[in-house]
Amino acid sequence: MKTVKLLDREFRVSIPAEKLDQVIAQMAEKMNKDLEGKEPLFICILNGSFMFASDLMKQITVENAQITFMRLSSYDGMGTTGKVKKLMGFTEDLKDRTVVLLEDIVDTGITISNTLEQIQDYNAKEIMVATMLFKPKALIRDVKINYVGMEIPNDFIVGRGLDYDGVGRNLPDIYTVID
Numbered sequence: 001m002k003t004v005k006l007l008d009r010e011f012r013v014s015i016p017a018e019k020l021d022q023v024i025a026q027m028a029e030k031m032n033k034d035l036e037g038k039e040p041l042f043i044c045i046l047n048g049s050f051m052f053a054s055d056l057m058k059q060i061t062v063e064n065a066q067i068t069f070m071r072l073s074s075y076d077g078m079g080t081t082g083k084v085k086k087l088m089g090f091t092e093d094l095k096d097r098t099v100v101l102l103e104d105i106v107d108t109g110i111t112i113s114n115t116l117e118q119i120q121d122y123n124a125k126e127i128m129v130a131t132m133l134f135k136p137k138a139l140i141r142d143v144k145i146n147y148v149g150m151e152i153p154n155d156f157i158v159g160r161g162l163d164y165d166g167v168g169r170n171l172p173d174i175y176t177v178i179d
């Protein structure tokens, strides 16, 4: 079993990089069909989504697709603080745009529902949500997710952009904490 030690905790590999590559390719294929002609604006929610957004965007072939970035933070160690801090906004005008929010993970749903609330007054034509990973058993907010890469169990994970107290984002596979 492939394991890694990050700070004070041990993690074991739970989703290999190749599986994630496959899942992201399928998401891109579906988006390329659904979004053609819509000139979508993708919004990557930093930090965690940087790797997913990069992997996905390389496979997006939709004409005049754009990407921008916003930075939010709500986790401390392995748990949500319940409060979403906006650390960096974007300057693009969302009016009449098809917007796709890119998340690495929807866990409790607090971050994505807070983001949707923040941008609902910007008069976008439509706002969609795409997440690489989704923990249905942890969800406590009522959010519609348009594109889900994989549903996963309610365990703390790292890798592929996701961190434990700032470390582990660089790992290409996903690892689950060992109790």
Ligand SMILES: O=P(O)(O)OC[C@H]1O[C@H](OP(=O)(O)OP(=O)(O)O)[C@H](O)[C@@H]1O
Binding pocket: 045, 046, 047, 048, 049, 072, 073, 074, 075, 080, 103, 104, 105, 106, 107, 108, 109, 110, 111, 112, 162, 163
């Ligand atoms: O559904 P939720 O319970 O809100 O969790 C999901 C959010 O948590 C992580 O961000 P985090 O606040 O850890 O900031 P980071 O992206 O900089 O790691 C992740 O990137 C999502 O944005």
Ligand code: HPA
Binding pocket: 075, 105, 107, 155, 156, 157, 158, 162, 163, 164
């Ligand atoms: O399981 C997780 N791991 C790392 N960051 C996260 N942000 C929400 N859930 C998680």
